Amino acid sequence: MTRMLLKRFGQGILVIVVLQTITFFLVRQLPGNPFLGERKLPQHIMDQLNNLYGLDQSAWVQYLNYWKGIILHGDFGPSLIREGVQVSDIIAQAFPVSLWLGVLGMLIAVLAGIPAGMLAAYWRNRWPDALIMLLAMAGICIPAFVIAPVLGITLGMHIPGLSVAGWDDALCAVLPALTLGLVNAAYIARLTRGGMAEVLSADFIRTARAKGAGAARILFVHALRSGLLPAVSYLGPAFAALITGSFVVESCFQVPGMGLHFVNATTDRDYFLIQGLVLCYGVLIVAANLAVDIALVALNPRLRSNP
């Protein structure tokens, strides 16, 4: 078990390094450069800018310097677009926003999705199941960028105090979090139903029923633990994706989080910012997958004896 985790940890580091390498060379392949503004800069100024940021060196030298900066000084480099701003400053500003939004969204998704999936599994092939699964299917097929404006115009316009854009007060998080929550709740409900349905038709559940256990006891004590496994595997990566920011939701509600920076940095060719954001994402997704592995072992004792 410890060996497996160590192995996963090593693989995680490898993933992050490969991810950074791919991103590094891909973004420099992009046509255009960070200094193309409204006005075309004269060549000598362009050369000076490139020299200042070390972009005139060969790609490999830049690549090694980038790693050296991170490992030796914890330096992610400067933003090429916003003068005098460090990438770490931008991330330090945007990450808490996306984190807060992601936690809220995940909470909504779990609180709505898991009970819905359990109910559907309990009444499987009857009308509550059909209804819940139809709703979940709709949740999967209606993309976030449709849910967001619709929530904005229905709830946002009619409930006083709710704002449909910006990030000034606590209530601003309500609509974006709700959008994130609804989309993910649909997936979680489907996975929970699948997992629970399988467990509920297992022999040990029949035994429990025969011994007179009530519905609540069967659902929560006997079935929940292993029925949750598929949903838990989904939760890790989904959570990592959520807290690194959802492009769509953040751009719909003008939330200054990581997702918005992701898109802007790519269109602006802000090389260091893209790499910093991707690194952040990579670390989180590796950490989330590791957490899922640990949670799966905790939920499923069979994994312990057989590493």
Next chain:
Amino acid sequence: MTEYQQGNSLWSDARRRLMKNRAAVASLVFLSLMVLACFVLPLFPCIANPNATDLGNIAAGCSWQHLFGTDQLGRDLLARVLYGGRISLLVGVVATVVSFAIGLAYGLVSGYAGGRVDAFMMRAVDVLFALPFIVLVIVFSLSIEEPSKELTAWVVETTGWSRESVAPILGLTPLFVAIGALGWLTLARIVRTQTMEIKAQEYVLAARSLGLGHARILFRHIAPNLLGTVVVYTTLAVPGIMLTESTLSFIGLGVRAPNSSWGTLIKEGADRMEVSPELLLFPALFFCLTLLALNFLGDGLRDAIDPKSAKD
């Protein structure tokens, strides 16, 4: 007299089961109608030119002249939705075919080779799985934009077709390639597992002892038996890929003007939602219903072809 009974093949069995599934049949009918509407209907003059502006009817509501109304430039929304559907469906299908080809080949080779080759190929898939999909698609599609422009120029030069007729479709190449080239991972895993299972069966051993080459065993004896699973998975992958395309288009990095897809139409609609909600309603409705139908059809196919995995 002997009574003959016609044998049931796997596929006729599957078709019979599919036809019993009302949701899947309804989805199939709906999708056929949608494809007809997007690809055939615009050939008739009753559908306006999606880029023509009717200056007398700007941002008009629904009327007989413009069934779905017009946008802020006076363009007919019905025509725009149908032409947008063309692009969305096209990207969905072509990118799926790309990822289908890569995933099938990769999974077959990995599963058939086994051992170290398999271990290495699967670790590569694990790494790719951990990458932020959308970011990679964006960066990848931007970085192959130049080569795709060269491709357009080359096609125009060699075939002599007019630039206007090929540019809109070929301009989508970065999107096809980027989404397809990064969307094959799950399929490769599924194909690999199945290949390993089939490889261990006696008839493959028989084929090998008869002296058949690897290529023939792979493509004549193993690949056909994978087809069911692959078809099911591919159908279920189309909505995901269409969703990726529309998400990219929505944030302005996918389909660009003069093309428009359902994603860009939804974006335009969302921007003007307070003034004219139908600009959001119609594209969103077409898009969501198509995704819904694709999902139901995929589920139905899965239950029909592989009854073991069916919901209990």
